[in-house]
Amino acid sequence: MTTQITKDAPNTPPSAPAPKGLIPLPENTARATATAAGALTAASAFLAWTWTAEFPGDLTVYGYPGGLQWLVLIGGALTALYGLSSYGIKGLRWLAPAGAYAALKFAALAAFATAWYTVLSISTELGGLVNLEPGGYIVALTSLAALLGALALPFQRPEPDPIDPDDTGWEHFKHRTRHGWDTTKAAFAADTPRPVGTLPSYAEILIITAILALGLLVFTYGIGTEYDELFVGFLITAGFGFAALNKAGLVAHASQITARHQNITICGAFAAAACFPFTQTDDQYATLGVYILIFATVALGLNIVVGLAGLLDLGYVAFLGVGAYAAALVSGSPNSPFGVHFPFWAAILVGAGASLVFGVLIGAPTLRLRGDYLAIVTLGFGEIFRIAVNNMDGTSGPDITNGSNGISSIPNLELLGFDFGAQHTIAGFTIGRFANYFFLMLVVTAVVVLVFRRSSDSRIGRAWIAIREDETAALAMGINGFRVKLIAFALGACLAGTAGTVQAHVTYTVTPEQYLFAGQVPPNSAFLLAAVVLGGMGTIGGPLIGAALLFLIPNKLQFLGDYQLFAFGLALILLMRFRPEGLIPNRRRQLEFHEEAEAPTVLSKAGA
Template identity: 45%
Template sequence: MKIPNPLTAELQQRTQHSGYLLGLVGGAIIIAAPFLPWAYGRSALDNMTVLGYPSPMQFLSLVLGVLVVGLLLGRTFYAKKKRRRRVGWVRGAKSAATGALIYLLLIIISIAVELEGLVNVEYGGWIALVGALLAFVGTKLMLADRSPTLGAATARPWVEVLAIAGVMALALFAAAFALNMDDGGSFVSFLGFVGAIIAVLITSGAMGWLSACTQRHRKVLILSAFIVAFAFPFTQNGSDANMSIATQVIIFAATAMGLNIVVGLAGLLDLGYIAFLGAGAFTAAVLSNSVFSSVNWHPPFIVVVIISGGVAATLGLIIGSPTLRVSGDYLAIVTLAFGEIFRITMNNLDGENGPNVTRGPNGIPAIPDLNLFGFDFGKTHELFGITLGRFSNYYFLLLLIIGLIILVFVRLNNSRIGRGWVAIREDEKAAEAMGVNVFGLKLFAFAGGAFLAGVAGSVKAHVDVSVTPDQYVFLESAFLLAAIVLGGMGTVLGVLVGATLLKLMPEKLRFVSEYRLLIFGLLLVLMMRFRPEGLVPSQRRQLEFHEDDEELAERIEGEIEETGVVKGGGAL
C-alpha cells in the first residue's frame, strides 16, 4: 500500500490556498476594471473612454469577473456540505478565468488595431488584463474537483421551465446584440465572451442540467424556440440589412440539415452537395414569372417547391445509383466531380453550347417576389407597430420550412431508417451482415438530403432575385460540410450553431476580408485538435472521440439512468 507523503500533501494544500487567493484577487480586479477607461479614442469598439461608466463590452468582462469570484466562493461555502449532486466549482472557475483572459486579449488587440497602436490602450485595460492573468494563474494552481454530476439533478417543474425560457430569452438577446454590431473587433470579442460562458456552463455541470431539463420538457423547449425565432425580426427595427443576413443563415442551415442526413447520420462524404441547392434554385427560377424564364409554365409556388425538391432528389438518385458502391475517398472524389459538372452544365445551357434553359453565365435575373394567398412578400407590412420589410417576410416563410425540415430529420433519425444509417456509418460490413439494406439506405439518404436542399433552393431563388451558376461552387459545399463538423455531426442544434457562425463571421469580419479564409482554416484546425466532436455533439459522438475518458463515460451513463434518454442526434 502506498503511504501518502505528508510534505507533499501540505505543499498541495498551500498551493491550493495560494491559488484560491490569487483567483479571488484577480476576479475582484476584473470586476473593478470596467469602471476605468480602457481606450484613448472613442472610435475603438463601443467607446471605452468614460471613467466610472462601463460600456456594454466592458460590462461583459465584469460578468466574467463575477463568475470567477462567485464560483470560487461557492466552492468554499458548499465544500463541507454533503450534497447528492456535485457542481464543478473549480472547473467552472478555471473556464471563467481562461475565458476572461482570452476576452480581454481580444479587446486589447482590437483597440490596438482600430486606434493603430498599443499606446492607445488606457491604464484600465492593462489593469483588467493583469487581473485576468492573476485569476488564470490562481485557478490553474488549484486542483480540479471531481467531474460534476449536476446533470442528473432534478428541480421543481416550474423552475426547470423558467430556466429553459430564460436561456431562450438570453439567446434572443445575444443574437440581436451580435447582429447589430457594426464593429468587427466588438463582434469577435463578443464571440469570445459567449464561448467563455458556454465553457463555464459545461465545466460546472450547468449545461448538463439544462440539457436534462430540455429532455423532460421538450414541448416547452420547442415552443420557446419558436417564440424566440418569431420575435427576432421585431428586435431589428425594420433593418433590411440584418434581416437579409438572417434569411441567408436560415437558408444555409436548412441546406446543411439535409447534408447532415448524408454525412452526419449515414457517414457518406459528399463534397458536391451545393449542386442540389442549385438544382432547386434553377428549377424555381425557370418556373417563375421572370421575363428571362425560358419556360411558359408558371405553377403556384407550393407546386414549384415540390418540383424543385423532386428535381434535386432525382439528381441525387442519378449520381447515387452508380457511385454508392464506392466509399470513403473515392465517394468524395465522385461527388466533388458531380458538383463541378453541375456548374459547368448550367453554364452550357445558354442557347449556344446547349438548349437555352439557364441563359448560361448570365443566369436568370429579375425573379419576382412571391405572392401567396394574396400576401406580397416584396412589400413592407406593419405588425405590432413595427415595419417588416421583404426579408422579414421571407424570414417567416423560411422559419416554417426549416421547422418542417427539422421535423423530418428528427423523425427519420429516431426511426428504423435512422438506426440503419447509424449502423452503416459505424461499420458498413457489420450492418450488411445483420441484414441492413446498405445500398438502399445509402440511396435514400442521398435522395432525401437532396430533396431538402432543393426545397431550400426554391426559396433562395426568390430571396436572391437572381440565380447564376457562379453561386454554386465547390467552396460553398466545403462551407456546408464545415458547418456540420464545426457544430456537431448528427445533431440539430449543432448544425444550427455551425451554420450561424459560418454565415455571420464573413459578414462581420469584412475589415479583414483578405484573411477570412485563413481565420476559418485556423478555426477548423483548433476544433479538430481540441473538440473534434463539434461544439454541440451527440453523446454517441462524444464517446467515439473520447473513448478513454472514464469520467465522461460515467457521467453520460448516469444521465441515461436518470433520464432514460440517449441523446444520439435527433434531440438537441
C-alpha cells in the first residue's frame, strides 16, 4: 500500500494527525515566542538582578553580565539561535543537522533552570523577592515564556519513508528531494534531519581545534568557579546545553569528524590539556588538575579490564595502592623500613612491577570465575589489601607499612636534575609544584593512552572484545580465554601501579584510607567503575571525561554535606536513563542501547 503525499504537508501522510506539543499553541506562534523570549532572556543578563553585592557574582551592574548572568546569557543565546535555525535561515542551518525543535527545548530549559535557580537563590539567601531588581523579574518571565513556547512545539516530526536498498541512485535522489533534503529554504524550514556533507580536511582540522579550545574553556571555567552557586548554575547550563547540542546532531557530527582524524584529535587534546596550567595564576586549581589526571589514568587502565575484556573488577583501586606503597617504600621516606632512595625511573618500575605481580597472583586463581563471582572475589581482594597494609605496623603484623599512619614525608621527585617540588619559570609563566606534577601525569596519561590504543587494535585486543561479547563462542573459536583475561588483568594492574607511583609523591603520604571500595572522595573502586561506565566503556575519551567529572563534581559539591551522595546517585540514575551508553559511547554499545532507533529499516518490502 502506497501513501499519497500532499503538497501542503510534504512529510505527513494525510491520515496522520499533526504532531502537537505539550501546550496547545499554533506551531508558528510557539516558535516565534520561544525565539523572541530567548533573545530577551539573553538581553536581560545585561540588567541588574539584585540591588546588593552580598549575593556572590556582583549582579548589581547594568550593561555588563556577572557571575550566573553569563550562564543565562549563553542559555538564552542558544535558545534564540535554535529558534532562528528552525526557520531555515541559511547561515544557521549547520547548527541543527538533526532538526532544531528538540535542541530548542533543551536550550530553553537550560536558560529557564539557570535563571530561576539564580532568582530563587537570591530570594532565599537575601531574605525575599524584595531583593530583586527589575532585571530579576524580567529574566524570570522571559525564560519562562521561552520554555513554554518551546514546549508547545511538536515533540517529533514524522520521519521520511525508509529508503529501499534495492532502489537505483535516481530513485534514492528523488526520495531525498521529495522529503525535504534539498537546498531550498522551504525544505530546511521543516524540522527534519538535514544532510551533512564531508568537509575538506583542513576545515575538519579547524573544527577539531575549535572543539578542543571550547572544551578547555569549559573545563577551566568549571574548575575555577569561585562559589557554590556558580558551580551549580554551571552544571545546569552545561548539562542541558550538552543535551541541546546532542539533540541538534552536532555531537554526532563532531564525533564523526574526530573519528576521521583520531591521531590529530588525541595530539590536540594533550596539547590543550598542556595549556591548562598556563591559565592558572597559582596552584589552587592545578592541584585538582593533577588529581583528575591520576584518577583518569587509573580509570583508563580499568577500562581495559571492564570495557575491553568485560571483567567486572570491584577492587581495582587496590592496584593503585600497591603501586603507591611500593614506590613510597623505595623513594627515601624516613618511615620506610628499607632505607633506600631510588631515582624516579627505578621507583616507577618498582611500583608498576609490584602491581603487575599482584595482578598475576590475584588473577591466576580467580579468572576462571565469571560474572558476579569474579566481582565478589575482586571486591574481597580490595578489602584484603586495605586491611593488610593497616595491620603491617609492627604490632599486628610485620613492620612494613607503618599501619594506619601510612608512609609519610615522601620526597619530591627529581628527573634529570628537574625538581618537581620547586617553582620554575617557563616563557614568563611561573609553574608551581602541582603544575609540574600535572605535566608529569600528562606524560603518564599519554603513555597509558598509547598502550590502550595499541592493545585494543591488536590481536589480543580483538580477543578481549570477543571474550566480552560471548566467552563461550570465543572459546569455541580457539581463543585461550584464561590467558587472554590474565593479560588484561595484569596490564590493567600495571597501569594503575604506574599512576600510583606518581600519586605517592604528589600526596606526600599514602595511608590505607585512601584505597576504599566506596567513599565520598575519589579515587575508590566505586567511583572508578562509575567513571568507566558513565564516560563510555571501551573508548579512550569516555573514562577520561567521566573521571574528570566524577572527581570535580564531588569536590565542588562539598557544601551539600550529607546530601552529596544523594545528589550523586540521582545524577547517575538520570544519566543511565537518558544516556545509558555513556557520554562518549562506543559505536557497538550505542547500537545495543538504541537498537530501535539505529537499526536499518530494510524489511519494509517483506512486511508489505
